[in-house]
Amino acid sequence: METIKDFMTPIEEYLQPDQTLREAILLMNKYRLNTLPVVDASDKLIGVFTRSILYEMLLTNKKMETPIGKFIKKDIGTISENISVVKLEEQIAVSEVGTGFVVNTEGKPIGVIDKSDALKSFIQKTQLLTEQLKWKSLLQTVIENSYDGLVMVNEKGNITFLSPSLVELFDLTKTAVEDVPIDKIFPHFELTKVFKTGIADISDFMEVKGINYIVHRIPVYQEDQMIGAIGKIVYRQLHEVRERFRSYEKLNKESDMQIKHSETSRFSFDEILSNNPQMEKLFRSGMKAGKGKTTILVRGESGTGKELFAHAIHSASNRKHGPFITVNCAAIPEHLLESEFFGYDEGAFTGAKQKGKIGKFEMANGGTLFLDEVGDMSLQLQAKLLRVLQEREFYRVGGTNRISVDVRIITATHQKLEEMVEVGTFREDLFYRLNVISIEIPPLRKRKEDILLLSHAFISELNKQNGTSIVGWDPLVEKVLLEYEWPGNVRELRNVFERAMVFAENGIIQLEDLPETLLKKTEMNVFIEEENESDEKTLLEKAEEMAIKVALQRSEGNKSKACKLLGISRSVLYDKLKKYQEINIT
Numbered sequence: 029m030e031t032i033k034d035f036m037t038p039i040e041e042y043l044q045p046d047q048t049l050r051e052a053i054l055l056m057n058k059y060r061l062n063t064l065p066v067v068d069a070s071d072k073l074i075g076v077f078t079r080s081i082l083y084e085m086l087l088t089n090k091k092m093e094t095p096i097g098k099f100i101k102k103d104i105g106t107i108s109e110n111i112s113v114v115k116l117e118e119q120i121a122v123s124e125v126g127t128g129f130v131v132n133t134e135g136k137p138i139g140v141i142d143k144s145d146a147l148k149s150f151i152q153k154t155q156l157l158t159e160q161l162k163w164k165s166l167l168q169t170v171i172e173n174s175y176d177g178l179v180m181v182n183e184k185g186n187i188t189f190l191s192p193s194l195v196e197l198f199d200l201t202k203t204a205v206e207d208v209p210i211d212k213i214f215p216h217f218e219l220t221k222v223f224k225t226g227i228a229d230i231s232d233f234m235e236v237k238g239i240n241y242i243v244h245r246i247p248v249y250q251e252d253q254m255i256g257a258i259g260k261i262v263y264r265q266l267h268e269v270r271e272r273f274r275s276y277e278k279l280n281k282e283s284d285m286q287i288k289h290s291e292t293s294r295f296s297f298d299e300i301l302s303n304n305p306q307m308e309k310l311f312r313s314g315m316k317a318g319k320g321k322t323t324i325l326v327r328g329e330s331g332t333g334k335e336l337f338a339h340a341i342h343s344a345s346n347r348k349h350g351p352f353i354t355v356n357c358a359a360i361p362e363h364l365l366e367s368e369f370f371g372y373d374e375g376a377f378t379g380a381k382q383k384g385k386i387g388k389f390e391m392a393n394g395g396t397l398f399l400d401e402v403g404d405m406s407l408q409l410q411a412k413l414l415r416v417l418q419e420r421e422f423y424r425v426g427g428t429n430r431i432s433v434d435v436r437i438i439t440a441t442h443q444k445l446e447e448m449v450e451v452g453t454f455r456e457d458l459f460y461r462l463n464v465i466s467i468e469i470p471p472l473r474k475r476k477e478d479i480l481l482l483s484h485a486f487i488s489e490l491n492k493q494n495g496t497s498i499v500g501w502d503p504l505v506e507k508v509l510l511e512y513e514w515p516g517n518v519r520e521l522r523n524v525f526e527r528a529m530v531f532a533e534n535g536i537i538q539l540e541d542l543p544e545t546l547l548k549k550t551e552m553n554v555f556i557e558e559e560n561e562s563d564e565k566t567l568l569e570k571a572e573e574m575a576i577k578v579a580l581q582r583s584e585g586n587k588s589k590a591c592k593l594l595g596i597s598r599s600v601l602y603d604k605l606k607k608y609q610e611i612n613i614t
Contacts, residue, residue: 045097177261331519350395
């Protein structure tokens with residue numbers, strides 16, 4: 029902590045009343061001071077000899093051997109070496125001399141300080157220290173009251189802070205745990221395990237005095253080095269919170285069971301996210317097509333969201349309150365597909381239920397039947413499906429009673445049915461029956477504007493699903509997302525985000541959190557390949573240059589916006605642009 033001694037000029041020689049004008053001039057010149065202290069025989073300060081006194085003596089033709097005692101200024105104030113900031117300011121305000129003398133407890137001068145410069149600096153630094161102490165006090169109050177309990181350890185695992193609530197909860201003495209290894213006091217917290225894993229985690233439920241609590245273990249980093257760890261202990265209202273979660277989960281389960289039991293559609297066109305003009309046109313077409321009873325064929329690559337579209341069409345139809353039944357023709361074995369479609373009567377085959385079973389067509393009566401991957405059906409089943417579409421009636425497997433149904437058919441496939449018709453693997457008459465209204469969903473690579481929109485939605489969805497806390501991504505990640513071709517479409521994008529959010533740290537998805545297979549198919553391949561020894565740029569410089577390019581592209585050359593995206597100042601940005609002169613900023 030700085031004191032007044034840090035700003036004063038120490039004094040080793042003094043004047044006495046019987047010393048001469050000559051001696052005063054020589055001493056004043058030696059120390060380059062405008063004011064000198066004058067002391068008595070016991071070295072106590074009794075006055076000062078100033079430069080103005082010197083000039084007055086010379087102008088009145090006083091001889092060099094004249095003693096100074098009659099001319100010194102005795103009415104002076106002194107500054108105690110232990111003076112407070114407030115008192116110091118008061119003395120400076122009324123001081124008639126430009127220099128202040130600091131005296132010890134015995135009244136002996138020990139230094140001199142200029143009030144116009146050094147004292148101001150001292151006061152400013154002291155005031156700054158006072159503000160810091162205020163903030164420290166405020167922060168400590170927040171820490172002690174914001175959490176049920178808080179413990180901090182340094183890189184050695186020794187306790188540096190323990191909140192009063194924990195001292196009370198575990199019947200400890202605060203002074204007895206300071207700088208003590210936490211594993212000695214709280215081994216069950218297992219806080220030092222974060223030094224090995226480097227990952228924040230949450231403990232199982234523990235108990236003390238009949239009170240349940242959990243410990244949230246958090247590593248503390250300074251740049252890339254771990255400098256300690258924090259343990260947040262939660263126990264207040266934990267029982268109530270747990271009961272709330274149980275009620276919430278029960279409500280969700282009941283809702284899911286209700287949806288599953290009713291087998292209705294779960295999505296509408298309002299819930300399908302897209303900024304693509306072609307997609308918006310398909311939304312309008314789907315809503316129009318949904319109003320009738322005509323069979324609809326939804327086409328598109330795997331992962332584009334064909335089933336989502338089918339749900340939305342049903343929700344837009346007059347049958348929206350009726351059942352929405354889904355059958356994945358590729359997932360059900362061929363020998364079971366017919367009974368899955370049409371059901372079976374009692375004793376139809378070995379292993380069948382005694383009372384028989386209704387099929388998907390009967391379940392969908394009055395609603396919609398969605399046949400996914402319809403191109404994977406056998407020719408035999410295609411013939412039976414064609415008859416149902418034409419006559420709206422069928423027989424159960426092993427049954428003799430004709431069953432009539434009122435069902436809207438929506439089908440989907442990623443295969444080229446026209447080519448299958450040409451080679452004879454798909455019936456031509458069934459193709460024309462299914463292809464009355466055809467909707468083809470474009471792949472994700474042809475609607476790049478949807479990538480970031482969907483990415484934001486996936487972050488929100490997966491944070492809730494997996495308990496993560498991801499808030500965004502690095503600019504380099506965005507460049508990869510927009511460059512990649514996404515052969516797996518929306519499904520692949522969601523899977524990539526789910527994987528990246530598990531590995532991401534500090535709430536931001538970084539380049540290294542993405543799958544290597546994805547990076548290898550973009551320009552970012554340079555970040556995962558071994559560097560060429562002849563390349564002058566380091567890996568970090570390449571990443572830095574690429575980040576600047578991305579920021580300038582997103583901000584359309586606006587450097588102020590680019591600085592905000594990068595989190596740097598304009599001066600730093602200009603330095604980087606000068607360093608990487610080939611970056612195009614126009």
